[in-house]
Amino acid sequence: MNDLTTVVDAARTAFEQAQTPADLENSKALFLGKSGRITEMMKGLASLPVEEKKTRGASINLAKQGIESALNARRQALADQELQAQLQAEALDVTLPGRQRGTGGLHPVSITLERIESIFGSMGFEVAQGPEIESDWFNFTALNTPEDHPARSMHDTFYVEGGSEQAPNLLRTHTSPMQIRHAVQHVKKHRAAVEGTSPEGTSSQGTLFSGAMPEIRVIAPGRTYRVDSDATHSPMFHQCEGLWVGENVSFKDLKYVFTDFCRTFFENPDLVLRFRPSFFPFTEPSAEVDIQFPSGLLAGRWLEVAGSGQVHPNVIRNMGLDPERYIGFAFGMGPDRLTMLRYGVNDLRLFFDGDIRFLAQFR
Numbered sequence: 001m002n003d004l005t006t007v008v009d010a011a012r013t014a015f016e017q018a019q020t021p022a023d024l025e026n027s028k029a030l031f032l033g034k035s036g037r038i039t040e041m042m043k044g045l046a047s048l049p050v051e052e053k054k055t056r057g058a059s060i061n062l063a064k065q066g067i068e069s070a071l072n073a074r075r076q077a078l079a080d081q082e083l084q085a086q087l088q089a090e091a092l093d094v095t096l097p098g099r100q101r102g103t104g105g106l107h108p109v110s111i112t113l114e115r116i117e118s119i120f121g122s123m124g125f126e127v128a129q130g131p132e133i134e135s136d137w138f139n140f141t142a143l144n145t146p147e148d149h150p151a152r153s154m155h156d157t158f159y160v161e162g163g164s165e166q167a168p169n170l171l172r173t174h175t176s177p178m179q180i181r182h183a184v185q186h187v188k189k190h191r192a193a194v195e196g197t198s199p200e201g202t203s204s205q206g207t208l209f210s211g212a213m214p215e216i217r218v219i220a221p222g223r224t225y226r227v228d229s230d231a232t233h234s235p236m237f238h239q240c241e242g243l244w245v246g247e248n249v250s251f252k253d254l255k256y257v258f259t260d261f262c263r264t265f266f267e268n269p270d271l272v273l274r275f276r277p278s279f280f281p282f283t284e285p286s287a288e289v290d291i292q293f294p295s296g297l298l299a300g301r302w303l304e305v306a307g308s309g310q311v312h313p314n315v316i317r318n319m320g321l322d323p324e325r326y327i328g329f330a331f332g333m334g335p336d337r338l339t340m341l342r343y344g345v346n347d348l349r350l351f352f353d354g355d356i357r358f359l360a361q362f363r
């Protein structure tokens with residue numbers, strides 16, 4: 001009997017020492033396998049007398065059962081251990097702070113453009129959009145700036161390859177081409193209503209319209225381009241054009257509308273404006289508009305914010321209108337500059353560098 005107890009003890013020890021399921025199966029083979037110790041003992045029964053065979057056989061079976069139950073216990077223990085390790089490795093720390101999505105926000109210049117649109121919207125102005133790749137005609141010629149006009153050199157123009165006389169061939173240097181584009185559409189539409197032709201009809205082309213039509217009141221914000229780059233100039237910048245054409249629109253209206261706009265935009269009813277005589281080929285008379293803050297960092301300084309003037313009769317003609325009946329004013333302002341003044345930003349390039357630390361301040 002002693003030999004059986006020894007075998008069972010040896011098996012228990014071997015199983016305890018097995019650290020992996022594979023180890024355990026190897027140990028099992030030593031005792032229960034084809035030539036394992038228990039199996040060998042079973043084989044030995046054959047040579048025993050019948051009576052002894054019975055008792056010896058029963059004892060071996062008992063030992064075998066003891067080994068099997070030790071094996072199963074160890075199997076279970078190893079499986080538990082493995083599960084435990086796996087749970088540990090895959091543990092989720094639900095108390096860790098999550099990764100946040102950054103909060104987006106409007107670009108400061110976009111905020112300004114929205115303000116401009118809403119203030120002029122409240123004064124009955126429509127908003128128009130136009131192409132950034134323009135033709136000579138709309139950018140210069142139609143605006144009373146013929147090819148050899150010295151005023152063309154005031155704008156350092158980016159020219160685009162492959163342009164023909166009619167094809168777009170430059171990046172617009174200002175939003176003023178939208179004066180012509182928008183007015184021509186407006187005139188076409190209302191002229192068709194008066195004259196009973198379709199807007200696409202050509203019957204009255206070439207003649208100036210002197211019939212009745214609703215006033216043109218529009219702003220045209222957008223990107224503009226000039227070969228220029230320093231702290232206050234960027235090769236791409238923004239402008240917003242304004243145009244008001246009717247039968248009875250005067251410089252007084254320009255002053256009123258623009259003063260009202262600036263005071264609303266800067267939320268400062270005491271803002272002072274100055275219309276300083278200037279020159280633009282497409283307006284006559286022309287003025288540059290300066291503003292002065294009564295208080296704050298910029299108090300007392302005159303700051304230029306726009307060009308403006310009464311629309312030149314040649315431009316009125318290029319809109320398809322009879323300058324004997326129609327008159328108007330136009331202005332062009334710089335939303336980038338308005339944004340700098342409103343928030344006290346001193347370098348225009350900050351707007352276009354894409355530095356999130358700068359931009360996040362306007363959220």
Ligand code: PHE
Nearest residue numbers: 174176280307308330331332
């Ligand atoms: N287009 C002019 C500029 O870019 C500004 C302007 C617009 C002046 C409309 C008068 C009227 O400088």
